[in-house]
Amino acid sequence: MSAFQHPLGTNRFFVLNTGRTTMQAISMESETKWSTRYFNSVAILEMNPEDAKELGVKDRAKVTSDYGSVVLPVKISKRLPRGEIFIPMGPWANFLIGPDTDGTGMPTLKGIKVRVEATTEQPTTLEQLLKQLGAKGLEVYMEDLEVKPGEKKVVENVVCSFCGDLCDHLKIELDGNRIIRNVGGCAISVSKFLNYHRHRVLKPYIRKNGRLIPVDLEEALDKAADILVKAKYPLIFGLSSTCVEANEYAIELAEILNGVVDNTSVFCHGPTALAVQEVGAVRYTFAVAIHLADLVIFWGCNPAEAHPNHIARIVMRKGKYVKGRKERKVVVIDVRKTPTAELADLYIQLEPGRDLEFITALRMAIRDLEIEAPKVAGVPREKVLELAEMMKSARYGVIFFGLGVTMTGAKYRNIVGVIRLVQELNEWTKFGLLPMRGHFNVAGANEVSLWITCYPFATDYARKFSRMAIGVTSATDLLASGDVDALLVIASDPVAHFPRKAVENISKIPVIVVDAKWSLTTAFADVIIPAGFVGIECSGSAYRMDGVPLRMKKVVDPPSGVLCDVDILKKLIDKVKARMGLGR
Ligand code: SF4
Known part of the structure; x- marks a missing residue:
């Protein structure tokens, strides 16, 4: 009997696999994860036609694991063998995933045992999921950056800042500060570049009495520094969709704070x-x-x-x-x-x-x-x-x-x-x-971490020297066990990627988000600091998946008052040091 057969032989257990899809990437780059387009491309369950017929599943199904349950629209797909279902990576799939990493830091995102049944219930919305996960607020204040026609310009040999292929042959055409063409980029790349100005975080915010209030950058940085200095064991996380230089500053900050610094390779490679x-x-x-x-x-x-x-x-x-x-x-x-x-x-x-x-x-x-x-x-x-x-x-x-x-x-x-x-x-x-590396600089995040800390990820400075105890100092494990008391997220979206238990614990601690666009983690943030896009508005270095370093070009200026990750981190370090009585 296969490991996933029902003990009574009714074959009601399925194997859930999750993975990336092109539409998932295009929808989040063109419209953010708060959009209907993202819902339509990620909140979807693919299953074999014969399984659907046997279960009486028509247009939707309920999927239940040991950790949670979601209702999803169903797409029938002959690509899937019987007994297997597929849900694109995202908050719906993560809701079904357990926190155990088997001592590797990596949650099990594939091969999960689930039960599938026909239902007439409405599909689970993003808002319902986020509320169950403990989101601090569901308001998002997306703004489109004003783009004005002006000087026509072509920038050649631009490096794409989406995936680890770092395609470096892009030709980007500009009309003023609007990107009008991306020649050489794939559909995801085109979507990212041509929509860089849409759905942006353009102001800093602080959460007061449960609501996000716009503030000036100094106030947001002060609040962020206060949170970090007050924390006994803060976690700095993300860093795979930013440059090598920002990674260096993030590690310096973790060392100053005696905290932990981890990158997204903890849940990929x-x-x-x-x-x-x-x-x-x-x-x-x-x-x-x-x-x-x-x-x-x-x-x-x-x-x-x-x-x-x-x-x-x-x-x-x-x-x-x-x-x-x-x-x-x-x-x-x-x-x-x-x-x-x-x-x-x-x-x-x-x-x-x-x-x-x-x-x-x-x-x-x-x-x-x-x-x-x-x-x-x-x-x-x-x-x-x-x-x-x-x-x-x-x-x-x-x-x-x-x-x-x-x-x-x-x-x-x-x-x-x-x-x-x-x-x-x-x-x-x-x-x-x-x-095959996913985020464009996840290979670089590993490289920098190795040079500076001797470990490729999950580096802890609690004892004033670097150490890595995988399964303990890895972000997934730290968050799932509730061991950290503050979280600084740089260019990442852990709420969209981490297992349910880890996200529930994110809701219980102060969270600072540094990002260019509204992510799902912003619903859990106490401080949001807008940032420029590395590879579009900010230059920097990144490592391709084969270990070749490349220089990311800046093709337009960042929005007025918005800094690049490197400058945000430098300012934050200064403020943290001042509060701790340390000289620069
Ligand atoms: S790096 Fe290349 S493959 Fe990857 S998203 Fe960009 S253009 Fe597409």
Whole structure:
């Protein structure tokens, strides 16, 4: 019996997988997470047609886990195997997710056991969710920045500040301070650049008597400094959608405050960073993949939706020694047939949460050890052997892997296994491994943290020196256990990403948000400080997912009175130091 079958054999338990989609990204970049468009793209449950028929599900269903319950509109999808459902990452999916990170800092965002039933109840609204999570207020004061026609200008070689691909060939056309064209960017990038002026936070706010009141920047910074200095154990979190330089100041602030500083890799590739610390890595850069790779494997990731330019840049591209797609084999390993899988020469569908078994079988096949079981992780033995042979006979193979590997089953042990696999493949041929990074500078956040603190994330300064105790000092665990007493969020939206229990605890502590747009975390904020967009209004450095640093250009000035993250953090550090009697 499968682990997810109902004990009475009625097959009423389903496996929930969450993930990114293109529409989710476009809706939040063009209209924010408070919009109907975001609701329509994220509050959705995809299920197999036969499962829907068997359950009598028509247009909506109720999903219940051990942690919560939501009602969602249903989209029937033949891409999903029976017994599995998919909900895009966001507050609805998070409501169903448990706080336990198994000591890795990473919540389990895939392979969650849930019950699904037909219902006539109305879909759960964002407001209902936020109220249940303890939001301090639901008011948002979105403003559109005034854009005026003026000098026409073209800025070339702009780096896209959305995902870890950091496409650096964008041509941005301006009419005054309005961005009118983005040439070279994918649909998500176009949406981000052309809507940069919409739905902005343009004033600082402080929450007084439950309501957000506009104040001047000095007052907001004073209030933020008071909160941080008063806290015994504050957490500084986010930092993956800002520049390297802002990360440096955030770490300095955490050290001054004897607090913790963590970045969003804690709920994406944190397990990868842990595995690399244990067994090293065999990395490569995009250039090597473009020019040499004749075998490209996507494992537990869906770049066709999450990194839309990636396939054109790496797989389709004509390299020096590999003449484009026709000389390149593509393999996709995943639990559902994603749009990326449709491009593959070989698609391998795994049973959820069983990657480690599959990795182990591949390692055995590569060493010519006998695999006795007819199937491994739901995959026929013959397919395991076929893939092993493709890997060994490749001239240069690369694996791009995503959260489908880091978040499921054995979590960081999966990554240890994949790294070992790649290390062993290098005895036969040349092979490399690269994590698909989500936020544009999450790789940079790890780099800076490593240089300064010796740890890639989750660094604690409570004892006046840096230490990382994963499962303890990781933001997810600290928030879920209620161990921190203040939260400073920089360019991130933990309320949209963290499990329910962590968000409930965010509602109980003072929260400072530094961001360019209204996020869901602003509903929990006591202080909101507007910031310029890095890569559009502020320059700075960022690291591409393959570890190559790039300079992010500024293409327009930030709004009047709005500072870049670096300057906000510098001012905050000065105010905190003054209150603590420390010189600068
Ligand atoms: S793939 Fe990523 S970095 Fe490249 S243009 Fe699209 S969103 Fe931007």
